[in-house]
Amino acid sequence: MTVRLTKDLRSPATGEPSPATGKDAVPAQPTDAPATGAVPAASGEAGEVRGRAARGGDELVRVTDLTKLFPVRRGTLVRRSTGAVRAVDGVGFAIDRGTTLGLVGESGSGKSTTGRLISRLLEPTSGSVVFDGRDISHLSTRELRPMRRDIQMIFQDPYSSLNPRHTIGAIVAAPLRIQKQTPRGGIRARVRELLELVGLNPEHYNRYPNEFSGGQRQRIGIARALATRPKLIIADEPVSALDVSIRAQIINLLDGLRTEFGLTYLFIAHDLSMVRHISDRVAVMYLGQIIELADRTDLFSGALHPYTHALLSAVPIPDPTSHHRRERIRLRDEVPSPLNPPVACRFHPRCWKAQEICRTEAPPLRERAPGHQVACHFPEKRDVV
Amino acid sequence: MTAPPGEMMVESVTAPAVVPTEGRSLWRSGWIRLRRDKPAMISGTFLILLALIAIFAPVIVALLGHPPNEPHYDLLDPNTATPRGRFGGMSWHYLLGVEPVNGRDIFSRTVYGARVSLLVALLATATAVIIGTVLGMLAGYLGGLWDTIIARLMDLLLSVPSVLFAIAIVAVIPNKAFGLSGSSLRIGVLVFVIGIFAWPYIGRIVRGQVLSLREREFIEASRSLGAGTFTVMFRELLPNVAAPVLVYATLLIPTNILNEAALSYLGVGVRPPTASWGDSLAVASHGWYSIEPIFMLAPGLAIFATVLAFNLLGDGLRDAFDPRGGR
Numbered sequence: 092m093t094v095r096l097t098k099d100l101r102s103p104a105t106g107e108p109s110p111a112t113g114k115d116a117v118p119a120q121p122t123d124a125p126a127t128g129a130v131p132a133a134s135g136e137a138g139e140v141r142g143r144a145a146r147g148g149d150e151l152v153r154v155t156d157l158t159k160l161f162p163v164r165r166g167t168l169v170r171r172s173t174g175a176v177r178a179v180d181g182v183g184f185a186i187d188r189g190t191t192l193g194l195v196g197e198s199g200s201g202k203s204t205t206g207r208l209i210s211r212l213l214e215p216t217s218g219s220v221v222f223d224g225r226d227i228s229h230l231s232t233r234e235l236r237p238m239r240r241d242i243q244m245i246f247q248d249p250y251s252s253l254n255p256r257h258t259i260g261a262i263v264a265a266p267l268r269i270q271k272q273t274p275r276g277g278i279r280a281r282v283r284e285l286l287e288l289v290g291l292n293p294e295h296y297n298r299y300p301n302e303f304s305g306g307q308r309q310r311i312g313i314a315r316a317l318a319t320r321p322k323l324i325i326a327d328e329p330v331s332a333l334d335v336s337i338r339a340q341i342i343n344l345l346d347g348l349r350t351e352f353g354l355t356y357l358f359i360a361h362d363l364s365m366v367r368h369i370s371d372r373v374a375v376m377y378l379g380q381i382i383e384l385a386d387r388t389d390l391f392s393g394a395l396h397p398y399t400h401a402l403l404s405a406v407p408i409p410d411p412t413s414h415h416r417r418e419r420i421r422l423r424d425e426v427p428s429p430l431n432p433p434v435a436c437r438f439h440p441r442c443w444k445a446q447e448i449c450r451t452e453a454p455p456l457r458e459r460a461p462g463h464q465v466a467c468h469f470p471e472k473r474d475v476v
Numbered sequence: 477m478t479a480p481p482g483e484m485m486v487e488s489v490t491a492p493a494v495v496p497t498e499g500r501s502l503w504r505s506g507w508i509r510l511r512r513d514k515p516a517m518i519s520g521t522f523l524i525l526l527a528l529i530a531i532f533a534p535v536i537v538a539l540l541g542h543p544p545n546e547p548h549y550d551l552l553d554p555n556t557a558t559p560r561g562r563f564g565g566m567s568w569h570y571l572l573g574v575e576p577v578n579g580r581d582i583f584s585r586t587v588y589g590a591r592v593s594l595l596v597a598l599l600a601t602a603t604a605v606i607i608g609t610v611l612g613m614l615a616g617y618l619g620g621l622w623d624t625i626i627a628r629l630m631d632l633l634l635s636v637p638s639v640l641f642a643i644a645i646v647a648v649i650p651n652k653a654f655g656l657s658g659s660s661l662r663i664g665v666l667v668f669v670i671g672i673f674a675w676p677y678i679g680r681i682v683r684g685q686v687l688s689l690r691e692r693e694f695i696e697a698s699r700s701l702g703a704g705t706f707t708v709m710f711r712e713l714l715p716n717v718a719a720p721v722l723v724y725a726t727l728l729i730p731t732n733i734l735n736e737a738a739l740s741y742l743g744v745g746v747r748p749p750t751a752s753w754g755d756s757l758a759v760a761s762h763g764w765y766s767i768e769p770i771f772m773l774a775p776g777l778a779i780f781a782t783v784l785a786f787n788l789l790g791d792g793l794r795d796a797f798d799p800r801g802g803r
Contacts, residue, residue, distance in 0.1 A: 210700050232704065239702035252693035256502060256715035266701045299502075315697070 151323055151355045152209060153185040157218035159204050163430065176429050178204040180379035181218070183456075186323070186372075191349065191356040193366025193387070195402065196376035197426055202359045203247075205376070206325045209357065210242050211235050223322065240270045240319035245345075247328040249308035253300040259286070259311055260296035266318040285314040289344060306337035313344065317352070325357045330365060342369055364406045367391060372462075375399050378429055378437040381456060385463040395459055395470035398422075398438050436468065444469050502719060502797065509796040516792020519785035526782060530590040540571060541584035545749045548579035558767055572774050576764055586774045588751035592740075593782070596666045597732040603671025604732075605725045608678025609717065613709050615679070616686025627683070630676035638673035639738065645669060646744040659750045666745060670735045674728055681724055685717045719797035726790035730783035737779055753779050 160175040179201040186192045196202040207213045209220050211227055219228045227238060243266070246252035253262055263282045267274065274281040283293035289310040300308055309329060316324055326345065330338040346369050348354060360366045366373055367387065374384040375398065383396040394400055397420075404420040422441045427433055433440050439449040448468050456466040510516055529536060537544065551574050553560050558576045566573040572582040615626035642665075649665055651658070689695065698712050739745045740754025741761075748755060753775040760772035 207696075212696055212700055236702040239700065242700075244697065244700045246693040246697060248693055252697050254694040254698075254712055254715070256718075265698065265703075269698075269701045269703050269707065312697075319701075 149188045150185045151188045151223060152357070153221040154205075154209065155183050155219045155221070157182045157205065157208055157220065158216045159201075159208055159213060160216045174430060177379050177432065178429060179208060179215075180432075182376070182379070182381050183218075184374055184381065184384055186355055186357060188322075188355055189349070189353050190371040191358050191369050193363075193370030193373040194357060194359045194376060195361065195363050195366055195373060197361060199378070199426055199429055200376040201379040201429070202361075202376050203327050206244070206327050206357060206359050209323075210244050210325050211239075212244075236270075240266065240272070241322045243316035243319065243321040243324050245309075245312050245316050245324060245326040245329045248332050249305050249312055250300075250332075252312050253308055255300055258297050258299055259291075259303075262300070262311060263314045263318055266315060270319055272319060281318070282314075285317055286311075288317065288348070289314045304337075305333050306341060309333060309337075309341055310344065313341075313348070317348065320352070321354070323355045323357065325359070327359045328361060329358075331361060338365070345369060362406075363391075363402050367406070375402065378426065378432050380437060380466065381464075382438065382467070383465045384456070385460075385465075389460065389463050393460075393463075393472050395463070395465040395472060396438075396467045397442050397444055397469075397471075400473050436466075438467075444471075506719070506793075506797040510792055513792040513795065515788045516796075519788040519792070522781070522785045523789065526590060526785075527594065529587055530594050533587050533591055536587055537581075537584045541587070542570075542581040544580065544584040544588045544751045546580065548574055548581070551579045552576070566770070573768075573770050575759075575771060576768055582756075582771060582774050585751040585756060586753070586778055589753040589756060589775055590778065590782075592663070592746050592750065592752040593733050593736055593754070593779070596663055596670065596736040597729050599663075599667040600670035600674060600732045600736075601725055601729050603667060604674035604678050604728060605721060607671070608675035609682050609714070609721055611675070612679035612682025613686050613713055613717070616683040617690055617705070617709055617713060619690075623683075626679070630679050633673055633676050636673065638669065638735075639742070641673070642666075642669040642739055643742065643744050659746050662746045666736055666739060669739075670732050674732060674735075677728060678721060678724055681720055682717050685720055686713055689713055689716055723790060723794040723797060726786060726793050730786040730790075733779060733783055733786070 157179055158177070158181055159179040161178055163174045163176060182201070182205055184192065194202045194205060204213065208215050208228075209222075211220070211230065215228050219226050221227070222238070222242065225238075227235065230238070257265075260279070260282050263285055264278050266272075267278050267281065279296075283296065286293045286295065291307060291310050291314070295302075300311065303311065312329075329345070330341050333341060342365070345356065345358075349356060349369075356369070358366055358369055363373070363375075370387050372384065372386050373390045374381050375390075375396065376382070377398050383390065383394065383399045385394075390399065391403070394403055401420040401422050404418065424441055427437070427440065435451050435453045436442070436445070436449040437453075439445040442449065446468070452468075454466045454468045456464050458464050459470055542548070548570075551559055551561075551570070559574045559579065561567065561573075570581055570583065572586065574580060575582055575585070611626050611629075615623045646662075646665060649661070652661065654661070654664065695708060695712055698708050703711070736745060736752075737754030737757065740752045741758040743758065745754050746752050756775040757772060757779075760768070760775070765772040
């Protein structure tokens with residue numbers, strides 16, 4: 092088993108594009124959105140729809156104008172709403188079946204909230220989440236239950252995402268138990284199969300999480316996510332808490348599982364280097380909004396938004412000569428508070444290209460090239476990597 | 477970023493072939509730690525013996541004493557109503573002597589007193605644990621209005637003078653109520669009163685634990701699998717609060733033994749002639765302790781030893797199942 096798995100995992104590591112990437116990267120038909128972006132597209136949303144349709148994608152998830160406000164309450168006796176954190180503010184994207192969307196942003200950018208809105212751990216304030224043709228944005232807990240087997244999550248912290256008082260077997264069997272699914276051959280056999288699938292010894296069925304390392308625990312979390320054979324897996328920074336030496340293994344495992352089971356991923360990360368390997372498309376978030384959304388190759392070779400440039404310049408390059416040659420973009424100041432975000436373009440206080448219009452008018456997310464959307468008044472290709 | 481593929485195999489095949497497949501659960505590893513704790517183990521043994529004594533009180537008394545309510549006026553000095561002979565009339569037939577006034581066997585009454593004390597303390601603690609755990613979990617997990625109501629209720633109960641409340645309740649409860657009568661009704665009332673005022677101690681601890689557990693991702697994981705409030709509370713949260721609840725329940729038992737003794741002492745406990753440590757202390761304290769110290773020492777030492785043993789065991793359990801011990 093291990094041998095086969097290792098072989099499976101090695102092929103994505105060579106950097107060859109997966110079939111899905113290949114299909115996605117080819118613009119099948121010219122879209123009516125001009126590549127230069129001189130003529131404004133109708134709206135970012137419409138542009139995205141056209142772009143997707145043009146490539147003949149089969150959508151699994153479509154998120155439209157998704158917004159989540161967290162009210163801030165003050166007062167000890169009488170709690171009044173004194174404002175709201177706009178954690179996610181008008182986010183829209185779609186994920187095709189069998190592909191991976193990388194969602195990147197700093198802490199506080201709303202990327203994890205977006206993931207929790209799609210998995211409906213949170214209910215959106217407005218906007219919609221359409222999963223597999225069904226609007227799930229306001230379903231009740233009861234209506235959600237059968238749908239939950241199709242959307243599973245992998246969590247960031249492998250230490251807090253496993254109940255320390257449950258055995259590995261109980262943890263991995265929990266989805267089947269809660270969903271009242273009894274697989275062929277029984278739950279126990281299925282759990283052993285899942286443990287083997289993620290590269291763990293199925294004999295460890297009766298052990299407790301504290302006996303495993305961080306990487307192994309994350310594998311247990313992955314086995315749990317796979318138990319109900321989901322269609323979509325939302326991976327919320329699945330490798331951020333792991334040792335650097337373990338990260339590649341987990342990413343390779345996820346990539347191998349995607350090919351094996353035709354999974355669709357929403358892969359959330361705070362760092363572009365982590366999504367580079369696994370994503371077909373990448374969305375960059377800043378203060379609750381998507382500021383750039385493009386195919387992976389387009390984004391890494393031709394990013395248009397200054398914030399993406401800054402993120403890209405922070406990605407380490409294994410080649411020392413080019414590492415010294417390239418310029419490192421350092422952003423001014425910290426990320427502003429999402430409680431009171433800057434008006435108009437939210438990035439303008441930190442942007443070196445900001446003009447008057449950036450302070451008065453919010454740039455819409457527009458399609459500047461086929462499948463490449465950016466929310467900036469002054470988009471520009473720049474060679475940072 | 478690029479690790480050699482072989483490394484994955486190293487990580488996944490950490491366990492050599494001989495490693496046992498059964499993991500060490502919290503309870504197993506806690507028990508291993510507890511076994512090394514001498515005071516706790518001695519206390520535990522003592523408490524098991526005491527429980528056996530309470531359960532088999534009729535057998536023990538039949539072998540070593542006399543019926544607990546049987547008077548022995550022939551053993552008393554008719555002038556002073558005190559036992560004849562030295563040390564309160566201690567002999568092979570009356571191991572701890574006899575009571576003044578009516579000459580009842582002190583040994584038998586102390587053995588029977590363990591029944592009432594332990595029964596009331598254990599039932600009251602069980603009541604407190606059940607109410608406290610359920611309401612504490614509800615308050616901590618649901619939050620909002622639930623939390624406000626339950627937390628205020630706990631504050632309220634902790635600020636009520638429970639002893640006065642107990643006296644008032646006993647005064648208004650008739651001889652027969654709720655299908656119970658006599659001593660069993662009194663025991664029921666004691667359990668209710670002590671339990672109702674003790675659950676907030678458990679409730680606060682559970683609420684605090686749940687507040688910190690609630691933020692852990694395994695709760696979100698369970699919810700994202702479709703688990704409802706009930707499943708999350710009893711399958712995910714309860715196993716994590718069980719250890720601290722066990723520890724504080726063990727520490728609550730001695731408090732409740734003292735509460736029962738205090739209420740019996742004040743005359744609102746079980747009715748005479750039912751033997752109870754608190755009642756014996758109360759009678760002995762009416763001036764008899766200076767003449768017949770054994771009359772007071774027997775129930776007093778029994779309470780002291782039991783309370784001490786429960787406290788030592790509780791401390792041992794806390795060390796063994798230290799909430800910070802393992803993740």
